Amino acid sequence: MTPRSFDQIRPLVAQHIREVRDFPKKGINFRDIMPLFADPVLVNELCIAIADHIRNSIGHIDAIAALEARGFLFGPQVAIHLGVRFVPIRKKGKLPGQTLQASYIKEYGEDIVEIQHDALKSGDKVFLIDDLLATGGTLRAAIDLIAKSGATVSQAFVLIKLAPLKGREKFPEVDLVSLISYDEA
Numbered sequence: 001m002t003p004r005s006f007d008q009i010r011p012l013v014a015q016h017i018r019e020v021r022d023f024p025k026k027g028i029n030f031r032d033i034m035p036l037f038a039d040p041v042l043v044n045e046l047c048i049a050i051a052d053h054i055r056n057s058i059g060h061i062d063a064i065a066a067l068e069a070r071g072f073l074f075g076p077q078v079a080i081h082l083g084v085r086f087v088p089i090r091k092k093g094k095l096p097g098q099t100l101q102a103s104y105i106k107e108y109g110e111d112i113v114e115i116q117h118d119a120l121k122s123g124d125k126v127f128l129i130d131d132l133l134a135t136g137g138t139l140r141a142a143i144d145l146i147a148k149s150g151a152t153v154s155q156a157f158v159l160i161k162l163a164p165l166k167g168r169e170k171f172p173e174v175d176l177v178s179l180i181s182y183d184e185a
């Protein structure tokens with residue numbers, strides 16, 4: 001089967017994103033991606049479309065990195081389709097052994113993320129995946145961790161960008177692709 005383009009798959013994915021007002025805090029308009037997983041065929045097509053985009057637009061990469069937890073719903077599947085390593089970036093205290101750390105502020109709280117110190121090596125090219133870009137603190141921290149490892153982010157990908165929160169401005173040096181962009185946070 002020919003992989004779907006992002007333009008073809010965008011409206012199909014968008015139909016499954018649910019808005020939940022005042023979650024997890026009053027004033028936050030939460031974009032819930034979980035309904036998408038009621039359609040496993042579409043999730044698989046999405047991961048194939050991301051892998052196809054990497055092959056056609058970027059070329060060689062050494063690893064896919066993704067962020068706990070919702071980035072893990074896509075990152076490993078894309079890595080399997082491409083036959084490259086998957087590198088987890090996790091919340092503090094979850095990865096054994098020596099780690100590198102970065103702290104950050106996100107739309108509804110503060111956190112610390114970690115990467116295993118030997119997960120990447122100098123010169124590695126990494127494709128970074130997360131579900132959603134809000135204020136950009138999370139992706140900024142992930143990009144910093146990958147840089148501390150000596151690797152570089154070839155491109156970052158999010159399913160959803162909340163444009164009014166201007167997260168994109170936190171990492172101007174990195175190329176970003178977002179499948180769906182909302183004009184209202």
Ligand SMILES: O=P(O)(O)OC[C@H]1O[C@H](OP(=O)(O)OP(=O)(O)O)[C@H](O)[C@@H]1O
Pocket residue numbers: 067068069070071105106107108111130131132133134135136137138139167
């Ligand atoms: O752009 P930002 O303002 O930094 O926010 C975006 C991040 O917030 C959410 O993660 P969360 O930490 O809630 O974790 P989860 O995936 O474990 O639910 C989301 O999955 C992104 O990683």
Ligand SMILES: Nc1ncnc2[nH]cnc12
Pocket residue numbers: 028029030031032106107108132134162
């Ligand atoms: N508005 C939002 N919806 C879903 N996940 C988020 N992560 C940060 N902000 C979010």
